[in-house]
Amino acid sequence: MSRAPSAIVIGLGAVGSACAAALASVGCRVTAIGDPRRSTTRRSGGYLLLQSKFPGPLLDLAARSLELFDDLAREAPHLGYRRTGSLLLAADESEAARLHVRVRALRQAGVPLQWLDGDTLRRIQPGLSTAVDAGSFCPLDGQIEPSALAEHWRHVLLKRGGQIVESPLSELDAEPAGGFRAVGPEVDVRGELVVLAGGPWSPPLAANLGLTLDIQPRRGWLFRAVADRPIASCPLLGGDYLAAKSSTRAYEVAFNLQQFSSGEVVLGGTREFVGFSEAGGEEARREVLRVAARYVEGLDRLEWDSGAAGFRPWAPCPYLGRTEVAGCYLACGFEGDGVTLSAAAAERIAMQVVEDGLTTA
Ligand SMILES: Cc1cc2nc3c(=O)[nH]c(=O)nc-3n(C[C@H](O)[C@H](O)[C@H](O)COP(=O)(O)OP(=O)(O)OC[C@H]3O[C@@H](n4cnc5c(N)ncnc54)[C@H](O)[C@@H]3O)c2cc1C
Structure with missing residues (x-):
């Protein structure tokens, strides 16, 4: 041609x-x-995560994207891109056991995950609830706007x-x-x-x-607030996030939280098969805050907005x-x-x- x-x-x-x-x-x-x-x-949301993937082609594609983002961020520093790492948190023993199985599988696939106990996690991230007793840290993960x-x-x-x-x-x-x-x-x-x-x-x-x-559209609610203190130095996710993501049930809710350098925090989230409906934000906010309290203290004291529903392209x-x-x-x-x-x-x-x-x- x-x-x-x-x-x-x-x-x-x-x-x-x-x-x-x-x-x-x-x-x-x-x-x-x-x-x-x-x-x-x-x-x-703007999470760029390897530790939310199963070993296989999508994990490889995500790893390649992160390499490309490293290059992109050098020419476009305004994208809020940072390799912050990410934390997946377990708030009880069974969550910790399930998370640990995944950590082993991802380590075998070459993802350098670290397994941390609750006290270490609270030292890194002071606002974590006392229920959090273990978690995995992926140093390669990041976030972007x-x-x-x-x-x-x-x-x-x-x-x-x-x-x-x-x-x-x-x-x-x-x-x-x-x-x-x-x-x-x-x-x-x-x-x-x-x-x-x-x-x-x-x-x-x-x-x-x-x-x-x-x-199919898979609805997700996100809520935003401005915090005058550091709450999440990297994306924080509940251990049940992975199960919620890979399930095909009509309704799932799992904790995830991100904070940008401006102080803005973004809290999620739901996964719902309800077509393109945007009804029910108030109820979703209550439920998301209830689940979030298992992992991080004091989030209910922030002034959250009324939320925005987005539609993940599920396949x-x-x-x-x-x-x-x-x-x-x-x-x-x-x-x-x-x-x-x-x-x-x-x-x-x-x-x-x-x-x-x-x-x-
Ligand atoms: C609450 C929530 C949190 C999320 N968090 C993350 C996260 O942390 N990290 C992550 O990687 N992903 C996240 N996602 C998923 C991510 O947002 C989507 O996978 C991604 O935005 C899909 O991008 P896209 O370009 O395929 O689709 P879209 O952003 O939906 O773009 C589709 C485009 O097609 C156009 N279009 C469609 N139909 C027509 C038409 N008939 N005529 C003209 N134009 C048309 C639209 O106008 C739009 O421009 C999240 C999603 C939600 C809802």
């Missing part, structure tokens, strides 16, 4: 923006499209000559002569290739191309890469890991596009 191919990227969240920037860097002329009313990334990250990649895309269109899409079609066409009130664009990164809204767009995706397994429709690539279904996996997912898509001979790179 002798000239730059045109690419449509659907999605301006962390994943879509990363893919758009990556495609522009391998020589595509990219138009990235997003509906400004829809975004999981804007309502996301998700909206700033997505915005940064959109900025990179523009610098590399790409375009951004804010519009819902009503149609995405494969053209009879090859390539794709995306149509919405503010856009009518053709591309030789398309990347679908529409988060939990991906299935109807994929269906237009004859692809069936098993992605049995993420959809990443080329499809049976030539020129169509998927980057969706990352549930609670899309921010973490975005950098490596985008790298994978760009590599496949190059391998498939669709670019000049």
Whole structure:
């Protein structure tokens, strides 16, 4: 192919923006499209965790993303990226036993986890409750500000000559002569290739191309407050977080807490299959604070906001890469890991596009 191919990227969240920037860097002329009313990334936490993964391909992808974030943070220090480490906490013996099994499995996979007792944990993190009697520390983990990250990649895309269109899409079609066409009130664009990164809204767009995706919105509430003291020097998670994440029950709640350098603390969270409903924030806040009290003291004394519900794109397994429709690539279904996996997912898509001979790179 002798000239730059045109690419449509659907999605301006962390994943879509990363893919758009990556495609522009391998020589595509990219138009990235997003509906400004829809975004999981804007309502996301910013944990970048290895110790919340099972050994296997997603753990490897997360580790690669963290390496890419190290490089990114050097050119963009405003993203709030820090390798703070993360703590998974056990507030009773059975939680500790389950956590310890995972620690052994992850250590065998090369993740350098440290197993700490309650007193050591309280020395590192003074506000922890006296019930916390063990926990694992992953020094490789980190955090980032998700909206700033997505915005940064959109900025990179523009610098590399790409375009951004804010519009819902009503149609995405494969053209009879090859390539794709995306149509919405503010856009009518053709591309030789398309990347679908529409988060939990991906299935109807994929269906237009004859692809069936098993992605469902999994609601999560996050609550924010400003604290005038350090509460979480790194992401803190309850030992039950892993079970909640991997379960498919209609309702789960598990403790997680993050603090940014501004002092802002972000507390979660629920995992609920309730479609795109945003009802029930008050009840969710009570429940999240009740669970959080097992791990950290005094959180109920902060002034929490009324919360925001985001919709994780749940799938049995993420959809990443080329499809049976030539020129169509998927980057969706990352549930609670899309921010973490975005950098490596985008790298994978760009590599496949190059391998498939669709670019000049
Ligand atoms: C409460 C909560 C906490 C989380 N915490 C973390 C965390 O700590 N770490 C982590 O890694 N992940 C976390 N996640 C998960 C993470 O937020 C998601 O996996 C990630 O945001 C998905 O990014 P995305 O780009 O795939 O989707 P989105 O951010 O949802 O972006 C989808 C894009 O597609 C566009 N789009 C969809 N349909 C259309 C259409 N028809 N027309 C035009 N545009 C369309 C949307 O407008 C949007 O731009 C959390 C999620 C929630 C809800």
